[in-house]
Amino acid sequence: MEKQNMNMNKDVEDASTFNSHEDTNFTQDKNFVKEKEVIDLTNEFTAEQKPRITLGCERRRNYKIQSRKKDDNNSRRTSIRKYGCPFRFKGKKLTANKIATSEKRRLREKVHASSSCLDAFPKGLQPYIKLVKNVIGDGNCGFRAIADLIGIIDEDGWTKVRKDLLNEIESHLEHYRELYGVHGRIDELIHALSFFDVRAPRERWMTMPDMGHIIASCYNVVLFHLSKNQSLTFLPLRSMPLPLLSRKHIAIGFVNGDHYVKVYLSQDHPVPPIAGNWCRHHLPIANGWESEYLSKIQQFNEIVGSTSATREIIEIDCE
Structure with a gap:
């Protein structure tokens, strides 16, 4: 575990100086992570609706996905940790049924x-x-x-x-x-x-x-x-x-x-x-x-x- 943490810290430190032959679009002097989209908070949201925020990484190709832990209580972990990208996201799965219910209420309002x-x-x-x-x-x-x-x-x-x-x-x-x-x-x-x-x-x-x-x-x-x-x-x-x-x-x-x-x-x-x-x-x-x-x-x-x-x-x- 200690070794894994050391590796993770090293990944974070190295992230700002990333340069790989597999992806020539990223160099030391470029910020390769940016906010992709933040949904606008408008009056369309009702009190019980929560806005969703989407973050994206500019690195290309496939990303390694972390395995889900059994004790995560219906939550999910995703990762964009290719070559030491330091971002990790955690969120609850939004089912189709919840989306439909939210949309129906918005239409009723x-x-x-x-x-x-x-x-x-x-x-x-x-x-x-x-x-x-x-x-x-x-x-x-x-x-x-x-x-x-x-x-x-x-x-x-x-x-x-x-x-x-x-x-x-x-x-x-x-x-x-x-x-x-x-x-x-x-x-x-x-x-x-x-x-x-x-x-x-x-x-x-x-x-x-x-x-x-x-x-x-x-x-x-x-x-x-x-x-x-x-x-x-x-x-x-x-x-x-x-x-x-x-x-x-x-x-x-x-x-x-x-x-x-x-x-x-x-x-x-x-x-x-x-x-x-x-x-x-x-x-x-x-x-x-x-x-x-x-x-x-x-x-x-x-x-x-x-x-x-x-x-x-x-x-x-x-x-």
Whole structure:
């Protein structure tokens, strides 16, 4: 072993003065190793994706590959150690399945800011929508959108959102019974949330506006729910107001009558009216959450008008 280390050190020392009759392209005064390619770190990477860095050596012909050790725990060693090249690389094998999964997620996150997508929102609001991002449409799309927007980066983060919202209801059961009022509505919401498989049937989908109060209160966020038919703002029911710059604002959109997406708004966007049940049922400690948005709510009413419902319960004239 000691002899091998001595040889390795000698290889490293000799690498800078390499000159061989088998490869006349390298001389003492040339740097023969350089970085070949470093993948650009762009916004295309999601939080769980890691950029790959590729290094290359300018020496030609075949390179000697080190044998893999049995105790390497699914890792691999490669080497470009011909004539004492000092570089050794170690990395985990990237399987085709992992590549496919990574690519699928990147495609799911593709921006959908086309005119057809923007048409799903009130016309007056469209200039303030910077971009819209899609999520998997498997019946859990609403929970997937919320998970991404609040920073849960795990692929199954939607299950955590379901569990969090269930815990929020069960921890404040009497408050939500008073808020919803309708007999049996709490049981319906618990039933809808208590589902943790893919391909959720319609009765297990996120339902708005009812779940808006639960989401805002559970995560202490300001939630904007946007669609052509109904747009509302949901505020936390039981927490002290935070300074405006410390608040987390998130927005989801309901499109095509059956799908939720993530919506990113410009900084100067108007704000939909506050959900009526918040005004009637928030605790006194939550007074003041709404005051920061009054002028922007007026702006929303002026540019959107009556094209989008701004109440939780829509009354229909049957005459």
